[in-house]
Amino acid sequence: MPRKPIIAGNWKMNCTQPEAIQLIRELLPLVSSDDLSDRVEMVVAPPFTALAAARQELAASTISLAAQDVFWKQSGAYTGQISPAMLVDAGVRYCIVGHSESRGRFGVPEPDFDETVLRHFGDSDETVRRKVSVLFQFGLTPICCVGETLAERKAGRTDATVIGQTERALQGLTAEQVATLVMAYEPVWAIGTGEVCDAPEADRVCGLIRATVERLYGRTAAERVRIQYGGSVKPSNAVELLAKENIDGALVGGASLKATDFAQIISAAPHR
Numbered sequence: 001m002p003r004k005p006i007i008a009g010n011w012k013m014n015c016t017q018p019e020a021i022q023l024i025r026e027l028l029p030l031v032s033s034d035d036l037s038d039r040v041e042m043v044v045a046p047p048f049t050a051l052a053a054a055r056q057e058l059a060a061s062t063i064s065l066a067a068q069d070v071f072w073k074q075s076g077a078y079t080g081q082i083s084p085a086m087l088v089d090a091g092v093r094y095c096i097v098g099h100s101e102s103r104g105r106f107g108v109p110e111p112d113f114d115e116t117v118l119r120h121f122g123d124s125d126e127t128v129r130r131k132v133s134v135l136f137q138f139g140l141t142p143i144c145c146v147g148e149t150l151a152e153r154k155a156g157r158t159d160a161t162v163i164g165q166t167e168r169a170l171q172g173l174t175a176e177q178v179a180t181l182v183m184a185y186e187p188v189w190a191i192g193t194g195e196v197c198d199a200p201e202a203d204r205v206c207g208l209i210r211a212t213v214e215r216l217y218g219r220t221a222a223e224r225v226r227i228q229y230g231g232s233v234k235p236s237n238a239v240e241l242l243a244k245e246n247i248d249g250a251l252v253g254g255a256s257l258k259a260t261d262f263a264q265i266i267s268a269a270p271h272r
């Protein structure tokens, strides 16, 4: 069965409620054809504070709502956190977890650490695993991010990093759950830098994630799991990336904040 491409816009820490409403109102007329929604699944991930406004604007559309993170407890004394039950209540269907901007490497020196690339919100492979698992308990679908830093790539550790992060994030899931989730390969050095991972290499690493899923969860899960590429996806490179066999969509940051760019990226999804 062919995999339906999924294009998600990760707005990160952008958009007040009026800005979110405006962005969605600009986007909707550009992506509302039946042909497009048959061919590609569309998702936007506003910040928590704009979820309610976005939900209202999207009510009559085929675009799904995603959150950018979740905590793994249902409720309690966890100041600043958002529970999976709250995301269900907010009308969310997908949730990004393990984004490199949310992961941290406390105690591990990072030669390429850059203050402008915030990677210190403390997610570890273990917290990512808990978040993935709790999302399934609440009927939400994770968009689980993995990817190597520049230092890891330079040290020849790309494959080991991506395979290890994938194995640990999915630990304890059933093959059926893995089949329905979304993985996102986001090389850290390509995020927000304008530097895109070239399409053959992005395809190769996405293939590696699929092979890891096959080894651990079997052929059917590997054939069904959707794997996005993320990192400086733009209208100019989307067609080539999305045409690749192992790339089933894109997780788009900066370009998702411009309705025309995001619509062009969505339109670049192939017929499958």
Ligand code: 13P
Binding pocket: 010, 099, 186, 190, 191, 192, 193, 194, 230, 231, 232, 233, 251, 252, 253, 254, 255
């Ligand atoms: P950019 O598209 O801005 O590089 O961001 C990618 C990303 O991190 C999406 O989650």
